[in-house]
């Protein structure tokens with residue numbers, strides 16, 4: 001004889017497993033779909049035009065989004081404002097006081 005409490009508990013466990021595993025499977029599916037959609041010939045052509053041999057070197061880096069995150073070139077352009085002392089870019093007005101450093 002089946003106990004009704006154990007049926008309810010089993011249903012709750014199945015729902016909890018679906019809630020936990022479902023988003024993971026959806027994310028992995030999206031990742032695989034994006035890999036499938038990737039145009040390898042286009043990436044190779046862009047890498048050839050930029051003189052790079054490795055297609056993986058075209059991957060975006062953190063320094064491309066945040067100034068001063070990587071590279072000595074972007075770090076050297078960061079100076080201290082002579083008027084207010086706030087760190088600012090050398091080739092633009094101060095971000096704090098608006099005066100040219």
Ligand SMILES: [Zn+2]
Nearest residue numbers: 081084094097
């Ligand atoms: Zn300033």
